Amino acid sequence: MHNTTVDAGAKATQGIKEINEDYAGFLIPNDPYLAKVKGMAFCIADGVSSAEAGKEASETAVERFLSEYVKTPDTWSVSRCGEQVLSAINLRLYRKSHEFKQDNKGYLTTLSCLILKGVHGHLFHVGDSRVFRLREGEFEQLTSDHVTYLGQGKSFLSRALGMDNNLHIDYCNFELKEGDRYLLCTDGLHDFIPTAQLLQTLYLNEPASEITAKLCAQAAENGSDDNISCVVLKIQSLAHQDENEFTDELFRLPFPPALTVGMKLDGYRVIEELFSSPRSQLYLVEDEHSGQRFVMKTPSKNFEDDTHYIDRFLKEQWIGSRINSPHVVKIIQHSRPRTALYYLMEHLAGNSLDHWLQQHAPVKPKHAISMVKAIAEGLKAFHNNDAIHQDLKPGNIMVLADGTIKIVDFGSVFVAGVAELYRPIEHFGALGTATYSDPNYLMGKNAAIQGDIYSLATICYEIFTGQLPYGDKIEECTSMFDYDKLRYKSASKHNPIIPVWFDKALQKGVSFDLTSRYETIDSMLADLTKPNPIFLKPDPEPQEASSLVFWKIVSGFWFITLILMLYLFSQSTR
Incomplete structure (x- = not known):
């Protein structure tokens, strides 16, 4: 199969502004197979300047789309690949926006992505950047501006990446033709170059990279007061096989x-x-x-x-x-x-952590905490990509010959932002899984990052003690009522060298109550590596014990009173 070939160029300039919040880029795979199954991707983004994190938002959107799109399964359709990747990126930006305490800060950006695969183009669009097509003398805008007009020249962006946790994105696909020319641009360009001038420049018989440079220069000369960016591509030849037929072949893989x-x-x-x-x-x-x-x-x-x-x-x-x-x-x-x-x-040459512990227990504290930190770093890589492992256990952790720790198995991973309903972890009789998984998962509740923290704390407890924080009976639990009957077993009972502050950090990490459990891995690691002053305070006396002491005092008082009364009565009868 002959792949579609193009000449492309991209340019993003800051214009008269101090910061360039536009970002443009494209990916044309060198690998023939990747080019065949994924095609080519072209993107442009305009970060929302009023949100104060527009530069980071636009760069994140374009870079992550270009890198993650080609990693999607080759059996997925282009529309599904784009929607899955964009949903994940959108939620990432949305969550980063909510890290700001100020209302005027956020990771918001427009994004327009054009995928060319086989003889079809696929367009994903949100915001007010634009995509144009020049075909056989006809110049057409393929996108709609997601802008709400208030009158008196005022308007605001009604849709953008990172604006809402649910992404509303425009998608369309169309047939390509040899000789087609496409222009992706931000408002700093399309608002300042008349259509006639745009056409004249796009028709130039010059490399696409030179055309992009000329368009940006023209917008600046025409008084653009914004960042100026564009992507230009010219289709030189088309694939001989329809990519839909090729995708069908992949989907029918036995x-x-x-x-x-x-x-x-x-x-x-x-x-x-x-x-x-x-x-x-x-x-x-x-x-x-x-x-x-x-x-x-x-x-x-x-x-x-x-x-x-x-x-x-x-x-x-x-x-x-x-x-x-x-x-x-x-x-x-x-x-x-x-x-x-x-x-x-x-291929990882080594042993799973459960087998490794059988051969190397007891583990020296310094080595043990370094292993826990490595597992934590792996988990954080999942969380940084809005993914929850959900089934972390020693059998899913490899210890390599050089001591490197690697988390394996993605079978139960949940990715936030993808277009699917949350489904709790499914366990198919895997030995020991219930021992390490958060009971909230097993009961159908999504504990998110806190669920992985529970698993990490349980594994940490086992590395240091060779035992489980709630004993072996946890494997017999089938309801929250069963879990409520369990009691945490102090790690120092199994390993006397464990200090009280370390033990209390473990206890907090494996708490069944999410309001009592750590919310981040870093906060738990901080308490495992440095004494938390709160954990050094003596435990408050239980209320039951206080009540018992009170009634003992009252009973003692009445007993003494009774003896005294008996003595007085005996004296009066003499």
Whole structure:
């Protein structure tokens, strides 16, 4: 298949303003397979200056869209890829806006993204930046301005990225033609160049990069009082195969058969079966071309007709590819066509934390806290991408030969902002899962980051003591009533060297009550690494104990009074 080819250029200038809050960029993959399955992406954004974080918002929107779009599963349609990525970016900006205490601050930006794949264009748009098409002499605006006019020349932006936790974005797709020219621009350009002048410049037989520079210069010469930015692309040739047909081929990928040592799949030779369950399999494979070794995850044929399972399996790959941390396993981008459904991860030579603890317990405190910090850094990488792991346990943590800690498995991860309803974690009899998962998850409540904090605190407790904070009976709990009957077991009873302040930090981390549990990983780590003065104070005497003392005093008083009365009566009778 011959891919669509274009000539493109982008330019963003600050104009007469001190700060450039516009951002423009594009991505044309060099890898032929990636270009085939994802196409090309072109973006422009105009940060809202009155929000005071417009520069960061526009840069975040464009950079994250370009980087995350190509990481989406190759079996997803363009519309779904764009909507999923934009929903996640929108919620990220929305939450960052709410970190400000001032009402006038926020991460707000317009965003217009054009995807060219095969013989079709796909447009995603929010705000008042514009996308134009010049085709065979006809100049057409493809977007609508999301602006509300108040009269007397006053108006305000009615829709923007980061404005609301629910994103309302315009989407359309259309056929491409050779010779098409597209212009993406911000209001600092389109409001200051007359249509005739725009057309004259777009018609120039010059590279797209030079056309963008001339357009920005013209807007400045015409008195633009804003940042000036644009993206120009000229379609030189079109793909021979319709990308819808190609996507259908990908979506019909069959489940691979059960693989055995020595079998080959798409140039990957099976070295060893690492794991097998009713839901999936993991194989150590070797690339016959490069000699590199990877871990291949394949879906179970038990769910071959389950569309929800297939969708979740595909989403795992996307979730993992968004997270970049030295403490999280890396997803490998596909570089050649597949004949079956699977994805690849980096191969980690080491042991799972549960097996490692069996071999190395007891762990020295300095080493133990460094392990906890590494796990915490991995978890924070999830949270920084609006993802909650939900199933953190020693079996999902790898300890490599050099001591590096890596979190693995994305099967239960929940990503905020994606277009799906929240579904609590599902447990399929995985041994020990209920031991480490927040009871709120198991009861159907979304505890968000605090749920991962519970798991981290439980694992920390086990690393330091070899035991569980509520004992083994927690695995028998089936309702919150069962959990309420459990009592926290002081870590110092299992490991006498644990100080009281460290023990109380662990107790707070595994509290069943969300109002008593830490809200951030950093706050828990702070209390685990430095004594919190509050935890050094003696515990207040329980109310029950105080009442008991009171009644003992009263009873003693009445007893003494009775003895005294008996004595007085005995004296009076003599």
